[in-house]
Amino acid sequence: MLCLRFLSNKSHHRDIINMTTNIGVLASGRGSNLQAILDAVEAGEIPDAEIAVVVSDKENAFSLQRARKKKIDAVHINPVDYESRQEYDQAVVDLLKGKKVELVCMAGYMRIISPIFVKAFPNRVMNIHPALLPSFPGLNAQKQALEYAVKVTGCTVHFADEQVDHGPIIIQTAVPVLEDDDVDSLSRRILKQEHRIYPEAIKLFCEGRLEVDGRRVNVIK
Numbered sequence: 732m733l734c735l736r737f738l739s740n741k742s743h744h745r746d747i748i749n750m751t752t753n754i755g756v757l758a759s760g761r762g763s764n765l766q767a768i769l770d771a772v773e774a775g776e777i778p779d780a781e782i783a784v785v786v787s788d789k790e791n792a793f794s795l796q797r798a799r800k801k802k803i804d805a806v807h808i809n810p811v812d813y814e815s816r817q818e819y820d821q822a823v824v825d826l827l828k829g830k831k832v833e834l835v836c837m838a839g840y841m842r843i844i845s846p847i848f849v850k851a852f853p854n855r856v857m858n859i860h861p862a863l864l865p866s867f868p869g870l871n872a873q874k875q876a877l878e879y880a881v882k883v884t885g886c887t888v889h890f891a892d893e894q895v896d897h898g899p900i901i902i903q904t905a906v907p908v909l910e911d912d913d914v915d916s917l918s919r920r921i922l923k924q925e926h927r928i929y930p931e932a933i934k935l936f937c938e939g940r941l942e943v944d945g946r947r948v949n950v951i952k
């Protein structure tokens with residue numbers, strides 16, 4: 732069983748090193764989940780956490796502006812400057828390591844990460860997905876749910892592993908699908924839940940309360 736965040740020697744760790752968890756956020760788009768995380772940290776809802784850097788593959792991502800507004804390092808790393816996904820991911824990993832990031836949060840990051848990432852941050856990369864995994868992985872999860880005509884969908888925060896939208900699940904929340912839902916209305920209701928459960932999962936991590944045992948994530952009381 733793998734214990735995250737120095738559980739067994741947490742007090743020792745806290746005695747000798749700054750106890751803040753440095754978080755790196757990866758975001759490609761508007762960044763509303765990033766904003767929820769920033770707000771939760773600012774409100775003291777995630778104690779002992781700091782957003783060290785926000786990285787985007789898109790130069791004009793609104794998420795970069797959100798970070799700059801809070802005086803947080805916001806870095807665009809352009810995929811066209813790299814020959815392969817691996818090289819690109821290595822550059823992002825190097826940047827995150829340079830900022831002493833301990834937890835990486837993908838928040839609307841629309842790139843598939845390579846094994847390099849998972850090896851560099853084992854059980855330390857979180858992702859949020861707008862469906863109840865393992866249902867509807869990949870793109871347009873809300874549209875997939877409507878087309879399948881499920882009665883309930885939701886959102887999932889999980890640790891990333893080497894497969895897309897696949898790793899151990901930390902928190903899930905169900906959202907009912909209404910008869911007159913379209914992609915926009917359903918996405919809005921799911922997003923509201925995303926903004927609640929992502930900071931909650933990060934808080935549990937920062938408190939050293941997540942323990943990964945195979946596919947299972949135990950939350951330590």
Ligand code: GAR
Pocket residue numbers: 758760761762763764765838839840859860861869870871872896922925
């Ligand atoms: C969110 O709904 C997130 O769950 C989804 O993209 C949106 C980003 O919104 N992510 C995925 O679909 C990843 N498979 P945001 O930029 O406002 O946080």
